[in-house]
Amino acid sequence: MTARGPLRLTPEAQARFTHPPGYAPRSPVTTDCTACGACCAAPDIHALHKPLGVPCTHLGPDQGCGHLCAIYATRPGVCRSYQPDWVCGEVAPLPTLDARTRRFLEIYGLQHLP
Numbered sequence: 593m594t595a596r597g598p599l600r601l602t603p604e605a606q607a608r609f610t611h612p613p614g615y616a617p618r619s620p621v622t623t624d625c626t627a628c629g630a631c632c633a634a635p636d637i638h639a640l641h642k643p644l645g646v647p648c649t650h651l652g653p654d655q656g657c658g659h660l661c662a663i664y665a666t667r668p669g670v671c672r673s674y675q676p677d678w679v680c681g682e683v684a685p686l687p688t689l690d691a692r693t694r695r696f697l698e699i700y701g702l703q704h705l706p
């Protein structure tokens with residue numbers, strides 16, 4: 593068996609995972625998307641006519657492996673180009689999609705859900 597070396601990130605990925613002052617760093621071994629659903633619920637997505645803070649209509653329920661996209665193969669470019677970053681480490685561990693969505697909006701200084 594070969595021992596795993598430290599995870600190597602590209603400089604671009606390294607930059608995405610560099611957290612701002614005051615935020616805890618995300619573990620470098622959890623840079624993959626965990627399908628927490630926050631980025632499909634919190635931001636407004638013009639291409640989908642999706643308002644801020646409302647889960648995308650294509651976002652499935654968590655069935656044990658995270659929230660999956662029902663149109664993954666044909667999702668719009670904005671979804672395809674989205675990549676995990678340090679914000680995932682802030683939101684993904686929270687227990688509910690609602691909590692993750694609120695935290696995501698809070699981080700970006702966007703409106704809180706009612």
Ligand code: SF4
Nearest residue numbers: 625626628629631680
């Ligand atoms: S917020 Fe991050 S971990 Fe959660 S679904 Fe989006 S990319 Fe994945």
Ligand code: SF4
Nearest residue numbers: 632648650651661671
């Ligand atoms: S289309 Fe899919 S990837 Fe894009 S926001 Fe909706 S659920 Fe997420």
